[in-house]
Amino acid sequence: MRRFALLVGVVAVLFAAGGVTAHAADTGFQVKLAAAQHQLDQEQQGGVPAEALSPLRDKLHGIEQARFGPVPAGWLPYGSPSAQIDAVIREARAVWDRTIAQDRPLAAASLQALAQADPNLQAATKASYQQRIDRADSPAVLVQLASELRDKANFATAARKSVSDLQPKRDALAAAIEKAKGRGLQVDAAQKAVADYDALAALPADQIGQRPAAVGQAIDAETASLGGRQTLADLQTKRDALAALIVKAKAKNIAVDDAQKAVAAYDALKDLPPDQAGQQAPAVGGSIDAQSASLQKKIKAADTPPPPATGGCLADLSAGHVIIIHLATQHLDAYDNGCLFMSIPITSGRPALPTDQGTFHVFYKTTNYKMISPWPKGSPYWYPTTMVPHVMEFVSDGTFLHDAPWEPDSAYGPGSQNAGYSSHGCVHVPSYAINKLYDWVQIGDTVISQP
CATH class of the missing domain: 2.40.440.10 (L,D-transpeptidase catalytic domain-like)
Structure with a gap:
């Protein structure tokens, strides 16, 4: 009987000791499980997509459920839940590294897009962005940086377009300047407008701002002014020629009232701003042309006998x-x-x-x-x-x-x-x-x- 009682006591002690060991193992399991779940949460907050971590969360859930089996988790001789959690942690780190490896080239591509959108991007600025890409230590930082660079590329595209849209006007003004030089016209203000455009076109996109509007207005104003002065200069020669014809016509008793009105209309243009004069010049020029042609014919008719009908001459051509x-x-x-x-x-x-x-x-x-x-x-x-x-x-x-x-x-x-x-x-x-x-x-x- 005493032997039986002793045996029962030994068994009780063994079971008690096993219970303590199982309890300690279970506590360690819970701590490691919580740490693994925390790591997954941190990776997701750091930019790893939730869908990339979902399979690992499922594994942790399965490992947690296994501890309710008939044998305490800490008694498993191999392939224990603790070892399985370690494997999940290693997989999580691998997912983190893969995500960074995928996102870093995307950020670099966004930087390249910015450089293409803004040919005047400063080298120091580009180098700074490249350094940020190289040093980025999380997917979230890389994703945010790629988004920032895409936004800047879009901004640069719009800014550069606001400048390039002015290029045809700039070129037209430059051509008008060269023509005006041949006529001896003052072109300093027009040249400044062209130079201001060239300086604007050389700026980085982030320095362009609202400048295209002012530069465009200056180009338009100088184009109108130079065009008006060019037109007046061209008409001056016609006007002087008509005035000379008027003198000849008067000497031959040819009526010159309409021709004198055309000359007076030109003289009135010189009192107007160049752009307004340019607008009215075509009509005045047409009148001068018509009166010049008319007086020329009348003067020729007065000076020249009728053309012969034969002898190699063309009777159907007008006199003159x-x-x-x-x-x-x-x-x-x-x-x-x-x-x-x-x-x-x-x-x-x-x-x-x-x-x-x-x-x-x-x-x-x-x-x-x-x-x-x-x-x-x-x-x-x-x-x-x-x-x-x-x-x-x-x-x-x-x-x-x-x-x-x-x-x-x-x-x-x-x-x-x-x-x-x-x-x-x-x-x-x-x-x-x-x-x-x-x-x-x-x-x-x-x-x-x-x-």
């Missing part, structure tokens, strides 16, 4: 001087009161810049004229500034009859508009004929350019 340009054959015929005065080969505009067709009148002529290319250097149409001995302008876009000392006499004639000496729209006259033609041509003479 008429120049006919035959573009197809590259030939020019000049008629004086219907009779042929001169017949010469010419070279007209190349296919890309053909000579205008229609009926025009010579409104400007001079010697030693400086021709300045309206196209910028680098354009296939650019040419160096050139002094031309004789010019006669008959189209207001800058189309002249003029000599071309650089073109040999043998190059003129049929097909020359397609060859190496073709013009930018003007009509080249051989050097041997230019003096005779220039001395003969008068302001108001008719020029017919036809196929």
